[in-house]
Amino acid sequence: MTKVYVIGVAMSMFGPYPEVEVHDLGQEAAWKAIKSSGVDPRKLEVCFAGHAYQGPCFGQKILVKLGLTGMPIFNVENACASGSTAILGVYSMIQAGRADLGIAIGGEKLTTPSGGFLPIVADDLDSSSGRVMPAAFAMIARRHMEKYGTTAEQVAKVAVKNRKNVCLNLNVSEKYRTKVTLEEVLHSPVIADPLTRLSCCPVSDGAAAVVLASEKVARQYTNKPVEIVASVLNSGKRTKYGLIDYESEISIRAAKEAYERAGIGPEDIDVCELHDPFTIAEIVHYEDLGFCKPGEGGRYIDEGMSEIHGKGVAVSPSGGLLGRGHPLGATGIAQVSELFWQIRGEAGERQVPNAKVGLAHVVGGGVTNLESGACSVHILKM
Amino acid sequence: MKEGTLETVEIRGRGRIVSFTQVMRGLPGYDSPYILACIELDGGPSLIAQLEGWQGATVKTHMPVELVIGRIKQEKNGTVVIGPKFKPVAE
Numbered sequence: 001m002t003k004v005y006v007i008g009v010a011m012s013m014f015g016p017y018p019e020v021e022v023h024d025l026g027q028e029a030a031w032k033a034i035k036s037s038g039v040d041p042r043k044l045e046v047c048f049a050g051h052a053y054q055g056p057c058f059g060q061k062i063l064v065k066l067g068l069t070g071m072p073i074f075n076v077e078n079a080c081a082s083g084s085t086a087i088l089g090v091y092s093m094i095q096a097g098r099a100d101l102g103i104a105i106g107g108e109k110l111t112t113p114s115g116g117f118l119p120i121v122a123d124d125l126d127s128s129s130g131r132v133m134p135a136a137f138a139m140i141a142r143r144h145m146e147k148y149g150t151t152a153e154q155v156a157k158v159a160v161k162n163r164k165n166v167c168l169n170l171n172v173s174e175k176y177r178t179k180v181t182l183e184e185v186l187h188s189p190v191i192a193d194p195l196t197r198l199s200c201c202p203v204s205d206g207a208a209a210v211v212l213a214s215e216k217v218a219r220q221y222t223n224k225p226v227e228i229v230a231s232v233l234n235s236g237k238r239t240k241y242g243l244i245d246y247e248s249e250i251s252i253r254a255a256k257e258a259y260e261r262a263g264i265g266p267e268d269i270d271v272c273e274l275h276d277p278f279t280i281a282e283i284v285h286y287e288d289l290g291f292c293k294p295g296e297g298g299r300y301i302d303e304g305m306s307e308i309h310g311k312g313v314a315v316s317p318s319g320g321l322l323g324r325g326h327p328l329g330a331t332g333i334a335q336v337s338e339l340f341w342q343i344r345g346e347a348g349e350r351q352v353p354n355a356k357v358g359l360a361h362v363v364g365g366g367v368t369n370l371e372s373g374a375c376s377v378h379i380l381k382m
Numbered sequence: 383m384k385e386g387t388l389e390t391v392e393i394r395g396r397g398r399i400v401s402f403t404q405v406m407r408g409l410p411g412y413d414s415p416y417i418l419a420c421i422e423l424d425g426g427p428s429l430i431a432q433l434e435g436w437q438g439a440t441v442k443t444h445m446p447v448e449l450v451i452g453r454i455k456q457e458k459n460g461t462v463v464i465g466p467k468f469k470p471v472a473e
Contacts (some may be wrong), residue, residue: 129431129454130405130412139419146443190404
């Protein structure tokens with residue numbers, strides 16, 4: 001099987017853009033990603049388009065704006081992991097020899113849902129009972145605090161770090177590029193105790209795209225292709241307490257598979273974009289991804305290990321979901337875009353020193369009786 | 383094994399609170415603030431449900447609870463949706 005490389009990436013602006021149409025955001029990201037790859041758009045052979053709530057033929061509605069018609073387009077939905085699922089789709093097609101060049105696009109419009117989120121309430125028992133996501137993560141926080149003694153201050157520090165990092169990310173709306181203090185996070189209005197408003201990611205619209213290439217053609221376009229050494233997708237199991245636990249079984253399992261496929265371990269990761277829709281998630285996932293031992297996530301942030309210039313794995317230098325928001329279908333692709341820039345040394349002021357190996361992780365989808373819908377881990381290296 | 387599924391579980395209406403949170407602002411139609419909890423039922427599975435009769439009580443993890451059927455939310459057209467809720471009970 002051929003190796004698969006990322007040769008071009010881009011994001012649209014991420015932020016509140018209620019007046020901009022989602023396919024226009026997708027067009028912006030796709031066009032910029034193709035330009036950055038140097039590929040003639042007409043040479044693209046396959047597209048996977050990820051989104052959660054944007055309706056039928058999402059990919060077609062984007063690509064037709066670029067004047068690209070006729071290629072096979074797979075529209076994929078996997079809640080928060082929709083974008084990552086799209087990457088795995090293109091990756092698999094290239095690996096199988098069905099294509100040498102493909103594009104994965106993801107996007108979402110969240111500021112103007114027009115009632116689009118209600119179906120998830122109607123068809124799922126937990127959701128119907130009032131299990132909004134901040135409540136789920138609040139219960140995770142309580143579990144982690146009771147099990148390991150993690151403190152509200154440690155959890156809040158994640159928001160301080162990621163909202164500091166996003167100030168250096170010019171792909172994000174100025175409205176969201178604001179530093180916050182620990183006191184501000186702790187004392188902003190409570191959404192679901194112990195999580196406050198600043199413990200939750202802001203509402204964003206956005207799109208992102210990546211161009212992937214086979215080993216055969218990648219170097220025709222760039223002398224710095226970034227290899228995808230693991231592309232993993234799984235789905236949730238019926239664990240004892242489902243989503244409400246101090247660890248994420250689906251994430252542990254996906255990370256383990258990704259490390260095995262890449263032939264490396266967590267100690268080899270320099271930079272990570274993980275799934276941090278709420279502060280507590282980042283603490284739990286430090287442990288799930290193996291950056292520290294179970295129970296030491298609070299200390300990891302306390303000691304500044306995950307800072308851009310920290311001694312551990314730099315986590316979410318882009319600002320993460322807490323910084324840039326979480327337009328569902330776009331997130332997984334924005335994460336891989338960030339890793340691409342970091343690994344090529346093109347991340348500007350938020351550059352992680354000597355970033356050679358990066359890991360992207362998303363998990364999401366609320367399904368009663370399952371921990372989560374889907375989880376994806378990608379590992380990239382130069 | 384029942385036809386159509388790999389797994390069925392028989393449950394009773396008692397359990398304990400694994401974790402909980404007070405939701406200050408739920409979706410429209412829900413009576414915010416409400417307390418949402420993860421309940422481990424005696425004999426196995428867990429589920430997420432609202433608590434009933436928590437006002438004035440001190441809610442804690444491991445607290446025993448019992449199933450009741452109560453108001454979950456009200457739809458826009460006025461329909462009241464009922465469903466499984468749990469109320470704190472004595473040890």
